[in-house]
Amino acid sequence: MYLSTGIFMSKERNINTLPLDGGALCFHFINTVHSWRGINLHEYLDSYATLLQWCNKVNILNGKSRKALQQYAAKHAEAADKALQKMKRVRELLYHFFSAVAAQEPQQMQEELLHKFNTVLSAGLSHIRFTIKGTHLEQDWEEDAADLLSPLWVVMKSAYDILTLEDRQRIKECGQCGWIFLDHTKNNKRRWCSPVTCGSMEKSKKYYHKKKQGSEG
Template sequence: MTDIELVGNALCLDFANNTVNARPVARRDWLGTPEEAMTWSAAAGRPIEDPDGLAAALPEARRLREAVFRVFEALAHGDRASRPDLGAVLAVHGDGVAHGGLEEADGVFRLAWGAPRTVRVLLWEVAASAVELLTHGPLDRLGSCPSCCWVFLDVSKNRRRRWCSMTTCGSRDKSRRYYAGRSS
């Protein structure tokens, strides 16, 4: 798992997508054990530097992941996000705001947390990413892969992205259609 493809175009979407290997039924959960969570966070470029409390925080990490996924999956399909899921994201975000501070970079302030990077910091960053996307959009560019159900932000110029990734689901779908056409 050292080479993951981050295709969501937002931290919250990558967290919801990439910490499980498939949806709707996952065969692998990268938030199953502290070691797996450490491996995923490092591969995603968000390494957890201090594993203290990691095992105890994994149930909350899984709850946040599923709430984020359900919120953005609903929005990608033109549905309303559920209040309990929005509340779960907002609760983690509120905790992060209470423990964070503002840092200035290039004339813009952003919410930040000091070292060391713990699992709590990762969850606060995920929740902050979700709130940023929910409040500033562009929500009309959310999409859902028809093959694996991952959610993504379509940043393509022509707004025609169909899959999470052309190299995995897109290629598989095109091959399937090609061979189905040849056998008819």
């Protein structure tokens, strides 16, 4: 595959090759499209079964819960597809929400966007339960093998944790592809989701334009 930047992309795109450059679960979820800017060359969550593969990749829900969801989805294909489409809509919502946060202009966020985010967040957090394990109380999730949206609730808890526990100035949007990531660098100057992929593409663009301007001059 050839991109306009002059970089060849030969690696097969699937859940196994999807990089986890977000630095947080909710950002990994947002970053399950090839790009939010320009042409999106690949949809990583192309089926509910693939979604469960992603859950395994990022280690959410235990194996028993994932297997139960897989079996239920296989018997209720229409419901599984409906749940997947809802999660994709929430993924887009999360992208626009955290894109606004990354811009560090919360006052510019649309009221409708904030309302939709709060609605999904409330739904997600309502599924949290505490259980006694040994001598300790531990956070857990209500068990419902028929709740095909349960992976989403874990994602929303991650979004809550990011907003309440992390420095929001470290929430960034990649200038090349639009992926959202948490900047863990000491100087907080990271610009791309990955210096190897988007960083190289940006540098190649600058080199190409500089060379073109030189030849025209």
